[in-house]
Amino acid sequence: MQIGDIAQHDGQEVTVRGWLYNRTDKGRLQFLLVRDGTGIAQCVAFKKELPPEVFEIAQELTQESSIMITGTVRADDRAPGHPGGFEIGITHLELIQMADEYPIQPKEHGVEFLMDNRHLWVRSLRQWAILRIRGTIINTIRNWLDEHGYLLVDTPILTPAAGENTTTLFEIDYYGEPAYLAQTGQLYNEANMAAFGKVYCFGPTFRAEKSKTRRHLMEFWMVEPEMAFFSLEDLMDMEEQFISAIVQTVLEKHRMELDILERDTSRLENIVPPFPRISYDEAVERLKQRLEEIDDPERKAELAITWGDDFGSPHETELAEMFDRPVFVYNYPTAAKAFYMQPVEGRPEACRSVDLLAPEGYGEITGGSERIYDPELLKERVDEIGIDPENYAWYLDLRRFGTVPHAGFGLGVERTVAWICGLPHIRETIPYARMLNRFYP
RNA sequence: UCCUCAGUAGCUCAACGGCAGAGCAUUCGGCUGUUAACCGAAGGGUUGUAGGUUCGAAUCCUACCUGAGGAGCCA
Missing domain, CATH: 3.30.930.10 (Bira Bifunctional Protein; Domain 2)
Known part of the structure; x- marks a missing residue:
């Protein structure tokens, strides 16, 4: 599935391949913002619902790590993303590469720094x-x-x-x-x-x-x-x-x-x-x-x-x-x-x-x-x-x-x-x- | 080419003549609904370069380097 089409997949099991845009660590609950080039979608990992080794990956993912996620699409008004309003409940997560420390953070940066890292x-x-x-x-x-x-x-x-x-x-x-x-x-x-x-x-x-x-x-x-x-x-x-x-x-x-x-x-x-x-x-x-x-x-x-x-x-x-x-x-x-x-x-x-x-x-x-x-x-x-x-x-x-x-x-x-x-x-x-x-x- | 402004931790900034600091990122710990999450702890520095003034310079002065904003020129 392409994230840009997520609304057409409500209730379906899908696989998304892409990069971790940002992560919110809530302990036994992980929010992964994943982008695949067509959009950004929130993927949610609950510790209780996943094998320990899979949850552990979700917990350790660094920004811009490349991953493959399988899960079920569900509508949720709280879900951020582009397009937002839908999220993926993770059932499986595969790491392709754990990215090194990524220089660009989701916050303000100077022009020179951003152009050097274009x-x-x-x-x-x-x-x-x-x-x-x-x-x-x-x-x-x-x-x-x-x-x-x-x-x-x-x-x-x-x-x-x-x-x-x-x-x-x-x-x-x-x-x-x-x-x-x-x-x-x-x-x-x-x-x-x-x-x-x-x-x-x-x-x-x-x-x-x-x-x-x-x-x-x-x-x-x-x-x-x-x-x-x-x-x-x-x-x-x-x-x-x-x-x-x-x-x-x-x-x-x-x-x-x-x-x-x-x-x-x-x-x-x-x-x-x-x-x-x-x-x-x-x-x-x-x-x-x-x-x-x-x-x-x-x-x-x-x-x-x-x-x-x-x-x-x-x-x-x-x-x-x-x-x-x-x-x-x-x-x-x-x-x-x-x-x-x-x-x-x-x-x-x-x-x-x-x-x-x-x-x-x-x-x-x-x-x-x-x-x-x-x-x-x-x-x-x-x-x-x-x-x-x-x-x-x-x-x-x-x-x-x-x-x-x-x-x-x-x-x-x-x-x-x-x-x-x-x-x-x-x-x-x-x-x-x-x-x-x-x-x- | 000209005018103006700025270079301090990986990033964004504070300190403006008297001990080099914070937030984010990173590492460790906590948290089941976060929206750039939050709470606690740790590591991280030749203050752009060279010279000068001073008891003492990130701070004042000079030159240079790098970048930004504007002008000219043009799409």
Whole structure:
């Protein structure tokens, strides 16, 4: 039996294989909290009802010892667990291994200690809940896209040049040539888009930025859809459907996990289309208005803004707090964005780009745009920013052979998990976080 | 890279210029309904590293190391 299905086994004799999560020693009565990966169940051993050698094992079990338990499931309101309300009256208990003294206790620990013990920390209840939700989010991303006519077309991780010129890359040695870990699959996506219409890539992405915040990882997962004949408006329509489906699926499948995380789910129920849409111009105006209401000089300096500045995270948080669901901000200044973004008609200083800001201070979870499809203009932009056109020859080629208007975006999986789970830090949203100065274990 | 804060028992913390302490974990004893159980006992320390001030430093000063929070950059 799997503990997750315990309610369907009331009154039956079952066998559970797993690990001891915690034990309460009441002398002739032992409460064993056992986890098997699908849930946690209380197993009860009475001295009177068991052979002495079996009870003795129950009495001596250490935290995280591996065991096999046979017993009868019974409903009992007092029984803790996930799901709770049922417990197993032990009739037989077999020890697989008596675990050494386990470092992580069911109590508060510091971040450094927990990260050093991440290989064990993933067994803990909160981490179990988070990573199960992550699994569902990833699964939903793929299902939704597959069901809506998108084809998964993988893009390379080892690449010969920068995807964009703006961020730092991890360089590696490729048989004597420099190569870089991919920071986006987007340029390849554009080639694939012309072959399959609607495509997406989904994989790890690497950024060697020296970022040290609750929102950054050096290695993170990103899904990047790219669609032929899509306008910026089409893109926003699609994104709000897509994001809403992810949130609603988690709500449907993971009430128990959200409960473990003490997530306020009323904030998530709101996440349905349509999402508010404001232009960058309007966003700047709203921030300026907001600034007039603020007296604290430090806060004022943080939120100061003039047209042309990219938003920092204080700006994003402030904007997002004005709405009860994610908000699209579109038409950013061209100078603040990547070279391949389509200019706004008659207004070259702004481009057809759109970021989606999550509520509750979680910041940018998607970033996308219409791409330049005119070959001359794209060539101009490549020359302008001074990157070597030779590295981009194949990319420029795409505009010579049947170029079409198209658009796409990238969604950061970990930021999405952090937002949906209501976590203060992104490091718990990925099994093994790679951060500045930390890549063990 | 910049700013701020913190490193004391396996873990979480106290002691803030005068004997190095508690809870949890571990070991031993007690308890038939615990929810991070409880009660009693025991073991456990080069106070991050190096230097300095002082009769005396975990405590004050300097440098370094490690970590955390924030900024920038971004998903």
